[in-house]
Amino acid sequence: MTGKWDAGMATWEHTPMGRGYETFFGYYHHANDYWTQRLSDSDLHGDICGNLVDLWNTTGPARDRNGTAYVEELFTENTLGIIQRHDPAEPLFLFHSFHLVHTPLQVPASWEQEFGFLTNDAQRKYAAMTAYMDDVTGKIVRKLEEKNMWENTLLVMSSDNGGPTYNIPSIGPGAANNAPLKGGKLSDWEGGVRVNAFVSGGAVPLGKRGSILKDFVHMADWYTTFCSIAGVDPRDEKAAKAGLPPVDGIDHSQLLIGDAKPGSGKRTEIHHSARALLQGQWKLITGGIIDLEILQRDNYSDAQNFGGPLIPYSDYLTGYEAPPETLEGLRSMEDCSAGCLYDVFNDPNEHEDKAKKHPEVVAELKARLKELNSGIFHKYRGTADVAGCTPWNGFYGPFIDTGLHAVSKPATSTEMFV
Template sequence: MLVNLILLGAAKPPHIIFMVADDLGWNDVGWHNDQMFTPNLDNMARAGVILNSSYVQPVCTPSRNCYMTGYYPFHTGLQHAAIFPNQPEYLPARFTTLPQKLKQLNYTTHMVGKWHLGFCDWKYTPTYRGFDSFMGFYSGREDYYTHMIGNTRDWNGYDFRFNTSVHRPPDGEYSANVITARAIEILDSVDPVNDQLYLYLPFQSVHAPLQVPQQYEDMYANISTKARRTYCGMVSALDEAVGNITSALRDRGFMDNALIVFTSDNGGATNIAANNLPLRGSKTTLWEGGTRGAAFVYSDNLLNKTGYTNNELIHAVDWFPTFLTLAGGAPDAGMDGVNQWPTISSGAPSARSEFVYNIDDIDNNAAIRVGQYKLIEGSPGQFNGWTPLPPLTASDMATASFPQYQLFDIEVDPTEHNDIANDHPDVVSKLVNRLNFHKATMVPSNMQAADPASNPDNFGGNWTPGWC
């Protein structure tokens, strides 16, 4: 396999292109739902390896923490919710990031898109955490055209950067197109033969607010619900961006030695317009619909087995050690992630049989998977139903009450219709013990109150580091 050749010095480490879609629903891609128009993503997914059991965190910041550190969020203090721009929260500096590790292995590292791991001090921003360049925004959501952030919890401010400088893309340019143009610019600056590229593309798409050029929305004229129609158009605009970037990779010679990984950062927000059918729940919940990401891997020639759906367990923390091993490095002992290259390249059994969905000391809920069984402790979240395609008529069970523990056999019941906790008290006891084992290692959530020092009015109307 390639990794063995790399370790023997017989092959160059691959270019790694890591694409992250924001709030993309399980049922919002063409390989799961033929009502979606995503030909570029579909072609790569079906020609590569569709990852059917690739798990992420319930919301944005915790998943990005996993990608960047290889550690569960409950080991970094980022397990609860997403960071708001006025909160002095961040990925702790004691964690060495993936791009920092790759820099040590002579990779050139670039990021385009959404950071969402804190920015109250410069040392927590991308170009101080291992990226040679960064273009994008620090926070979690913003206008797709104006790059302004503001709601009832925040002050209004502008959030878009090129490295450390405030950057203003052309007026009226849609975010997905801005990201695409910058990605292609990076490809033009890197030698595909003599350089090794790590390109991290955490797209703004398809997070709220629901905004897209009209031609993409018009592709779904048969959908009567405005929000869903716009959202689906956003997915197709994302698909076109991915297609344009992939074409640029091929045209410039990168695809001879490149791995593309595509994943959502969490489940779709069904309360807004996304759909996770047949999975249960939404973004922010511990249900499969909130935590199982639509994902695939693709390469022209680095994968030994292609054109199939892989059902092996993979977690977001695994990308760090997998990429690092491919690059010729060695993951740190004690890291939560494991190298999954044999699994994704050849279909070998997963390197893990267990993972923790999350442990949230503020919401007082948690979930763990061991083998086929999933245990949920406490309330899984606010959106607990199976949200249908428009028109949206079913209840989301927001006021439902739940027992202290629920148990599901995910292999038999992936849609989580049947709580079998009462039928298998021995399994519940075993999984509670495993969950308690992990709880003993948890660090407290670093959730902080809003700080008036963050007010963009203090920085010329821009969300800017330097206030914590």
């Protein structure tokens, strides 16, 4: 694995290595500096621990060559190196998780200059970062072609959420543009949950290439789909013994690379959140996030009461030069306390609320949403622990029962890419 993890690192079991990856070069948090790899002083962990460096190489902290490299350059080199050294006769699962295009908005000057015609600073940087990511994707494809692996590869490209259209003082402008979809990241509007995704590679049958798949595919389905392709059982026996719910994923392998026809997908609904449900053509929204302070603490333990009736980002804005927002009042909020209903097949931009015209659908979806919410795993994330500041001498990393930190030292880029 290369790049962004953002899924826990308190213990080794939480890390990519604890989840089965053989190697991991990347970072654990979600918004470290692209040049210094440090967490921001304004970040929650920065407030507690100071300016920790967040860069890791499998079993210990890592440093780039001279502390000035653009982190995506390091990630690209790592991924290309993995492909170059790989024996094509063996299977390969490679996860390249870009830091791009997440905040902070940072990109090499040469890339930004290409978009000098964009006068807005955030818009210019966002466009340049997107172009950089596109270029890296091309390099990865070309390396697979050079190794004669492309014709046997399934490439999946997907965003994890809609583009941010916020302009929060502590974060800055999101600078994304989801138009004509409504809203963006941090909301259950289509602009926040309907994302860019595609599959490519020689594994895709000729008859399916260039087609548009309108079947529902949820982010949780990728794990189950990949397990099916690899011939691996997706069940998590350890989690089951601990009383955790089963993996929430559907196998779409036949829909993507098999004989299944478009429209025959097995997923009929998407449980977007404790406040929103998509079932067939109908989408119900019952509330949204209005307490960003809770959001920033990552406290999702009370899913039933998370947020209120007002849904933020109820707009179609580009995100560029949007008015400042505060924790107390977010731009363009819509009241869905009674339940808002949209026909996303015929009205994907969510212009017309059909709740009053179809009260029976609202009632049915509310009942189903309540049923699904009863199975939500309410995770307790605990409180900040200063013990996490010390094990790795200024680096962000596992701090509970690590067993290795006393003898480990930061790896250099030379060691990294051998």
